[in-house]
Amino acid sequence: MTRNVVITGVGAVTPLGVGARTLHERWSAGQSGIEDGFGRATEFEPKDHLSTKEVRRADRFTQLALAAAAEALEDAGWDDGPPGDPDFAACLIGTGIGGIDTLERQHLILQQQGADRISPLSIPLLMANAASGVVAMKHDLRGQSFGTVSACAAGAHAIGMAARLIRYGDAETVVTGGSEAAITPLATAAFSRMDALSDSGISRPFDRRRDGFVMGEGAGILVLESEEGARERGARILGYVRGYASTSDAHHLTAPEPSGRGASKAIELALRDAGVGPDDVKYVNAHGTSTPLNDRAETNALKSALGEERAAQVPISSTKSAIGHLLGAAGAVEAIATLLALRDRIAPPTLNYEEPDEGLDLDYVPKEARPLANGDGPAIGISNAFGFGGHNAVLCLEAE
Amino acid sequence: MSTTATREQIESRVFQALEEFGAEPDQISPDAEFEALDIDSLDLVELAQIVEDEYGVQLKGEDMEGITSVRQAVDLVASKLG
DSSP: OOEEEEEEEEEETTTTTSSSSHHHHHTTOOOOOBBBBBOTTTTTTHEEEEEHHHHHHHHHHHHHHHHHHHHHHHHHTTOSSSSSSGEEEEEEEEEEEHHHHHHHHHHHHHHHHHHGSOOHHHHHSSSSTTHHHHHHHHTTOOOOEEEOOOOGGGGHHHHHHHHHHHHHSOOOOOEEEEEOOSHHHHHHHHHOOOOOOOBSSSTTTTTTTOOSSSSBBBEEEEEEEEEEHHHHHHOOEEEEEEEEEEEEESOOOOSSSOHHHHHHHHHHHHHHHHTTTTGGGGEEEEEEEOOOOHHHHHHHHHHHOOOHHHHHHSSSSSTTTHHOGGGGGGGHHHHHHHHHHHHTOOOOOOOTOBBBTTTTTTTOBBBSSSEOOTTSSSEEEEEEEEEEETEEEEEEEEEE | OOOOHHHHHHHHHHHHHHHTTTOOOOGGTTOOOTTTTTTOOHHHHHHHHHHHHHHHOOOOOOHTOOOOOOHHHHHHHHHHHH
């Protein structure tokens, strides 16, 4: 028997501020969290959210996850730990890189002061699974816990797998999402050297002048529960993870397959998993990185998966236009943005989108937020996340 | 190379380190047990590093075995310096 998976809580720390609803409200109002070419989570002050010990024992990517998780659990109405059997409470948090700030700092110490001066906390801070481990420890989640690593698809992969754990009966509740804090000297230089970053420092997905992505940081955490469990405890239900699918381009280390073949297949399979068709999709939250290659391949993928006609009708917008690219956190933060947009029945705008590019001729929601043409049906949307390595993960969400 | 320090100075430095590690300042005393202060083995490795930086004495893993209280840690450092 397939069990329904509901979303009962969300939390986020992003360049637009602390809080999932802050992200939704500010993005919908057309505000940008990007300054000087970076999307930094400047409103996040670790000591406001964490104890001295927690701050010391966590790389920034884990600190962000802890803060987002605390918000999500409170939002879900969890008191002290999971509402059901803690052995069936899971924790899956994705990241693109993990604790790279710790890695870079400790490597400097190694070079300048020697091996004896390396912090004994180095490995537990930098490991890519740290956020999952630390969040599980803090909230007594004793079921499956691990990190997903698939570059910029990691957050979406985590949520998709989390939904599968509940459907399969491996978990009753899952705290899941993604986290990233990679605005560091090495990571910034490395992305820059591969020509991935925007020279202009402007995130303008799908626009003719787009010239690369803007690096961002943050975390997004969702609380998923089995529908029966959530209803039994009288939880407020925000929406459903209706479907999920993942494919691989098997094409190139960093470039998307130009026709969008792999991404298109992931969208098709996610809709099939959800039991819905292209006409049911009322909103698309695009991966929309603002790189020349992604936005073209993604446009092709949407046309192919939804059909030319439907693809041209459905509003498509990119959260990255407002906060930049949160890498491994992107899929999770954007799933939250998708859910809250669907709940409000609006499509937030793709900021900075002004000049159409040839062949990129879909409705990218320029200028300002717009009400969804919802009709009487459920508000269903998809959230795309694609990563270096050719990873494609697509979530199909439905709002209450 | 070790430097000299009074027992009071060592104790004061250890207190300061424990506070940095996140122990509650008003609970830190010579008689306090590390467990009660939520100070664990990872903290003690960091404490050993601080002591080495400050006083030039090396504390190895076996030195730290059985050290469960603030007083024992201060005694250990003082004895190494002595």
